[in-house]
Structures are given as C-alpha cells and as structure tokens.
Amino acid sequence: MxxxxxxxxxxxxxxxxxxxxxxxxxxxxxxxxxxxxxxxxxxxxxxxxxxxxxxxxxxxxIDKIGIYKKFQSRKDATVKYLFLLSDNNIIESVKMEHSYGVSVCVSSQVGCAMGCAFCASTIDGLKRSLNSGEMVDQILVIQEDIKKRISHVVIMGSGEPLLNYDELIKFLNIINSPLAFNISYRRITVSTCGIVPEIRRLADEGLPITLSVSLHAPEDDLRDKLVPVNRRYPILELLDACKYYIIKTNRRITFEYALISDVNDSKECAVKLARLLKGLLCHVNLIPLNPVRERDFMRSKPENIRLFQEILRHYGISVTVRQEMGADIEAACGQLRRSIMNEVKR
Ligand code: SF4
The missing domain is CATH 1.10.150.530 (DNA polymerase; domain 1)
Structure with a gap:
C-alpha cells in the first residue's frame, strides 16, 4: 500500500x-x-x-523539498531560492527583508498556463500544480535556513494560485495555524491575473487576506494582449468581482501595474486607469518592469514612471512605485528558474 x-x-x-x-x-x-x-x-x-x-x-x-541553489543579492538582503521537488521539477521562491519583517514570495505551480506577455514563468507552459505541502515547505525551509521568523507571505511566484484553489486554501490554513507558523491572514497576499469566479469564491471564504490583481492595462484591447485571460474575463467583469471581494472582506485590493515603455505607460493610460479605479477601495502598485531576455519589452523611463504616478495621485488614487529588490539576481518572475532548468537539461 x-x-x-x-x-x-x-x-x-x-x-x-x-x-x-x-x-x-x-x-x-x-x-x-x-x-x-x-x-x-x-x-x-x-x-x-x-x-x-x-x-x-x-x-x-513526511515529504520535504530541498534547496537546489540559492542566490544572495549583493545590493540588499534578498535571497532567491531554487527548490528541487521529488519529481525533479524546480520552483523558485524569494526571501526579502523589510523594516516591518521578513517576507517570502511563494510559487503555487511549476510554470504557468496564463501566458502573460512579459513573464518568463509561462514561456514553457504549466508543468503541474504544487500540493499544499510543497507550498508550505517554501516557508519552512527558508525559515530554517535564515533562522528568522517569516512574518509576511505573498503568493506571487510562478503559477496562478486561484487555479490551484483547494491546495491554496489548505496552505493558507496551515501557515495561519497557531500550531504551525501563526502568520496572520492580514499579512498574506494572494496575487491573481484575474480569474473572476475564483475571486468571488475566495471572497466567500471570508478570510481577511489581501488580494492583489495583475491589471497592467486600463482597457480591454491592450489587456487582451498583455494578460490573455482578459479575453475570458474582461476588465469590467474583473472589477465587479473585485468590488464583491471588497464588500465581503472589507479589505483594500492592490492592483499591480508593470510599466512597459511605449506600451502602457502613456499619460492617456494613466488617466484611463485613474477613471477606472476612481471610488474603489484600492491601491495601485506601479512596477518598474524587470526585462525578460526572451521578451522585447523595455522598462519605462524614470520620468514616465514619475508622471504616471503623479497623474494617479492627482485623481486621488493611492499609489506607490514598487521598491526594487534583488534585481541583480534575476528577480523577474520565472527567469532564474528557466536558466537553471536549461543548465540542468544540458
Ligand atoms: S504573471 Fe503570474 S499569472 Fe501571469 S504568466 Fe506569470 S506567473 Fe502566470
């Protein structure tokens, strides 16, 4: 047996x-x-x-994943971990240190099926979903390695967590348990590219976790290209689900917006985004794009990032520019894992 x-x-x-x-x-x-x-x-x-x-x-x-390699940033305390799974797949997680504690960015799947245009995790498609134990182990093994308590968790590594729903919920239950890691739901962020029915399902769980939505464009034509799931769940449907999430959880939603030069960083885009989000309990996180070798996209110029931020502020939208951490260790989603998988194959 x-x-x-x-x-x-x-x-x-x-x-x-x-x-x-x-x-x-x-x-x-x-x-x-x-x-x-x-x-x-x-x-x-x-x-x-x-x-x-x-x-x-x-x-x-009792299964346990092992550290395959780790990369320490020379610029800050960011460490990128590559973990080897029992079936020889590799996943990545990132540990970051902040004034308020230590956070870990966790993967939920090996690869990803979502096809976001600027993301390296999706280039080879989805291999498989992780089980809750493999997700918890990313926290457990990093905590053992650094000998410090992990206080915050973001599920923003490779994969679309809401398409691995049952394992995600078990993972959240375990890391929140006082018998395990006792990490408050308020310090956990789940990131999605916008799977509308699952956002509603998550809202119905009534957990006070932060939902982070990868928006990246203020109109459907452009978002269809950058985040292809938009063809299935267009922006207005997505925002309806976000409103439902806010009503059910009373939590502010974070919208992620990666600024790509001459693609989605114009003044017009900023104004459209501001009008779209006006009145919503939300925060916009502008991300200076980490260019991916396999893609043509370039990062926005600093002056365009500043202007984009000012326009959103002018319209009363809460907005920050994401602080860059570990850019010298290929912190862009999935990039390091791909280079190592190629090395392993060779
Ligand atoms: S950004 Fe996230 S959802 Fe989109 S392809 Fe990459 S890992 Fe998947």
Missing amino acids: AKTNLKGMTVEELQDFIVSLGEPPYRARQIFRWIYKGVTDFEKMTDLPRTLVEKLKELSY
Whole structure:
C-alpha cells in the first residue's frame, strides 16, 4: 500500500488520519506541531508512544523539498531560492527583508498556463500544480535556513494560485495555524491575473487576506494582449468581482501595474486607469518592469514612471512605485528558474 504524505494536511485532515489508525484525535495536534517544526523522522517525535511511531512509519511519511541553489543579492538582503521537488521539477521562491519583517514570495505551480506577455514563468507552459505541502515547505525551509521568523507571505511566484484553489486554501490554513507558523491572514497576499469566479469564491471564504490583481492595462484591447485571460474575463467583469471581494472582506485590493515603455505607460493610460479605479477601495502598485531576455519589452523611463504616478495621485488614487529588490539576481518572475532548468537539461 502506498504511504500517505502527512505534510500539507490540515489539522482536521491529520486528525481523520490518526483516528483511522485507532488513535485518539489529540495526537494529530502533536504530530502537526512536529511537522511544522521541520521534523520528518517519526522517531524524533518524542511525545508519541512507541506503538504509534511504528504505525506512522509503516503507513506514512513526511515529504520535504530541498534547496537546489540559492542566490544572495549583493545590493540588499534578498535571497532567491531554487527548490528541487521529488519529481525533479524546480520552483523558485524569494526571501526579502523589510523594516516591518521578513517576507517570502511563494510559487503555487511549476510554470504557468496564463501566458502573460512579459513573464518568463509561462514561456514553457504549466508543468503541474504544487500540493499544499510543497507550498508550505517554501516557508519552512527558508525559515530554517535564515533562522528568522517569516512574518509576511505573498503568493506571487510562478503559477496562478486561484487555479490551484483547494491546495491554496489548505496552505493558507496551515501557515495561519497557531500550531504551525501563526502568520496572520492580514499579512498574506494572494496575487491573481484575474480569474473572476475564483475571486468571488475566495471572497466567500471570508478570510481577511489581501488580494492583489495583475491589471497592467486600463482597457480591454491592450489587456487582451498583455494578460490573455482578459479575453475570458474582461476588465469590467474583473472589477465587479473585485468590488464583491471588497464588500465581503472589507479589505483594500492592490492592483499591480508593470510599466512597459511605449506600451502602457502613456499619460492617456494613466488617466484611463485613474477613471477606472476612481471610488474603489484600492491601491495601485506601479512596477518598474524587470526585462525578460526572451521578451522585447523595455522598462519605462524614470520620468514616465514619475508622471504616471503623479497623474494617479492627482485623481486621488493611492499609489506607490514598487521598491526594487534583488534585481541583480534575476528577480523577474520565472527567469532564474528557466536558466537553471536549461543548465540542468544540458
Ligand atoms: S504573471 Fe503570474 S499569472 Fe501571469 S504568466 Fe506569470 S506567473 Fe502566470
């Protein structure tokens, strides 16, 4: 019989498993604690009776991803991690240090099917979705590596998290659990390119997490090209779902807007964006584009970024320009992973 992987189960799921072994439910909480302290060997779970340890060894295991390589920025404390999965796929995560704590940007899928025009993660398509254990491990292994508590999590690495919905919800449940990482939902951001039905579904969960929407264009014609999912869920439908999210969670939405020279950084685009978002409880995050080798797009000039920001401010939109971190270690989405996968293949 195939063994069951206990990493990535919620406490409730682990409890069902433990009860099915004829053990009292409270044992699940003990095991859950050990797993998210990083223990993978049942022999080291010193408060479990010998009979249970033997049963667990026979029927289950605790998976753990390994660090394949890491790259430390020379400019700041940003570290990019490449993790090797049990099926030899590679994913990337980024650790960043801020005045308010340590954040990790987590991947939710190997590659991505969404085809955003400026993103390296999607060039080879989607390989597979990650399970909740592989998502949690990105936090666990980095925390062990840096020996500091991770306080903030953004699910903004490779993949569209809302297309890996059930595993995403389990992941959020585990990292929020006081028995595991105890990371407040308010310090967790889920980023989507705009999967409308799943935004509504997430709103109905009633979790106070921040939703970050990759907008990148103020009108459908342009967004169709930059974020192809827009052909399925156009801007007005997307904004309707965002309004629903705000009503349900009372949380401000962040709109991501990567500024690409001569594509979406004109004054007209800024004015259209401001009119589109007027009155919405939101914040706009302008991102100086990290150019991707395989794509032609260029980053906007600093003066155009400033002007774009001023126009949004003038219309009363809350806006900041994303602080660049780790640009010297190919921090653009998916870029480093692709170069390493090519190296591995060679
Ligand atoms: S930006 Fe995000 S959703 Fe779009 S292709 Fe890249 S990883 Fe996928």
